Amino acid sequence: MIKFIHTADIHLGTNFKDSYFGGEIGNIRRKELWETFEKLINQVKKQSIDLLLIAGDLFENDTFTFKDFFRLTGNLESIPSTKVIIISGNHDKFHSNSFYLTEQWPDNVTILGKSGLDSIYFRDLNLNVIGYSWDNYSRKESSIINQIEIKKDSSNILVLHGDDTSAYMNFEFQKLKDLNLDYVAFGHIHKPKFIYENMAYCGSLEPLDITETGDRGYIEGIIGEENTFKFIPFSKRRYLSYKISINEDMNYQDVVNSIINNVSHSNLDFLMLEINGIKAREFDIDTLKEYLKREYFYVDVVDNSIEDFDLESLRESYKDTLIQYYIDSFDENELNEPTYKKALYIGLSALLQGVE
Numbered sequence: 001m002i003k004f005i006h007t008a009d010i011h012l013g014t015n016f017k018d019s020y021f022g023g024e025i026g027n028i029r030r031k032e033l034w035e036t037f038e039k040l041i042n043q044v045k046k047q048s049i050d051l052l053l054i055a056g057d058l059f060e061n062d063t064f065t066f067k068d069f070f071r072l073t074g075n076l077e078s079i080p081s082t083k084v085i086i087i088s089g090n091h092d093k094f095h096s097n098s099f100y101l102t103e104q105w106p107d108n109v110t111i112l113g114k115s116g117l118d119s120i121y122f123r124d125l126n127l128n129v130i131g132y133s134w135d136n137y138s139r140k141e142s143s144i145i146n147q148i149e150i151k152k153d154s155s156n157i158l159v160l161h162g163d164d165t166s167a168y169m170n171f172e173f174q175k176l177k178d179l180n181l182d183y184v185a186f187g188h189i190h191k192p193k194f195i196y197e198n199m200a201y202c203g204s205l206e207p208l209d210i211t212e213t214g215d216r217g218y219i220e221g222i223i224g225e226e227n228t229f230k231f232i233p234f235s236k237r238r239y240l241s242y243k244i245s246i247n248e249d250m251n252y253q254d255v256v257n258s259i260i261n262n263v264s265h266s267n268l269d270f271l272m273l274e275i276n277g278i279k280a281r282e283f284d285i286d287t288l289k290e291y292l293k294r295e296y297f298y299v300d301v302v303d304n305s306i307e308d309f310d311l312e313s314l315r316e317s318y319k320d321t322l323i324q325y326y327i328d329s330f331d332e333n334e335l336n337e338p339t340y341k342k343a344l345y346i347g348l349s350a351l352l353q354g355v356e
């Protein structure tokens with residue numbers, strides 16, 4: 001039986017400078033990437049994992065320092081009985097000064113693909129691991145797939161970084177399936193996804209970009225009498241996004257309830273909230289923001305809602321103007337229909353802005 005953990009897209013060293021959060025939160029996230037990676041190494045120890053697969057983008061070439069390298073190899077050294085397989089991705093691709101090529105890595109680490117398609121056979125596990133890495137040269141990858149040879153009478157795992165659409169390193173999933181490998185470990189797409197039951201993207205270990213919503217973690221696999229592969233949520237934080245559509249009849253508590261009943265709730269998570277619809281004039285959005293800020297680690301509210309209008313008083317104030325005619329052009333009975341009402345309100349907001 002072979003027990004493995006499949007991870008990828010950890011992006012150690014990312015400084016989050018250009019990210020949505022940047023600044024202080026970016027600094028925190030940079031540290032947390034390390035901490036979650038170290039937690040994963042502990043998990044490897046605790047579960048006596050035979051094989052740790054890192055399918056590309058382990059670190060960020062531009063910002064990964066020598067100190068970072070020292071910290072990384074210290075971690076990998078601490079699991080000497082685990083075989084660590086690394087391929088490079090587009091963010092840590094090989095170049096002349098690459099840590100992958102210039103530095104000494106711990107004995108239990110194998111960097112695959114230093115010159116094209118590559119493999120290593122572990123006799124004690126009767127396991128063949130095939131891998132391919134990114135470098136500075138662009139190659140058409142479909143041909144590489146034709147060169148993959150599985151080792152008969154042993155288990156075979158393939159490690160790749162790419163997808164079925166990119167210009168560089170693209171492969172057809174079906175073709176890989178036809179190779180009848182025991183498992184294919186993909187990196188590159190940050191959202192965890194099983195392509196087939198034995199071919200998967202583990203996703204990023206921690207969500208990196210604001211769009212990386214939902215669970216993040218790694219894949220745990222067993223190759224033996226029965227093969228099992230399953231996703232394990234593991235990230236410290238999640239980025240959650242929620243769009244709420246409100247109406248003028250909802251009071252503060254209605255809006256809060258709708259949010260907490262529909263979005264999971266943890267003070268470790270980021271919440272990206274978009275508010276649409278029509279908001280009652282008494283509704284206090286700042287109180288809502290303050291409340292959510294206490295409930296989540298980070299909250300971002302985009303308020304697209306339109307404040308409810310008092311149509312009668314507007315008609316009075318703007319008697320015999322375009323605004324009154326505009327209001328009167330809408331059928332009062334149909335204003336119960338939310339989209340109809342919203343159309344009136346959008347037009348009114350525009351007209352009133354012109355008046356101011």
Ligand SMILES: [Mn+2]
Binds near residue numbers: 057089188
């Ligand atoms: Mn990546």
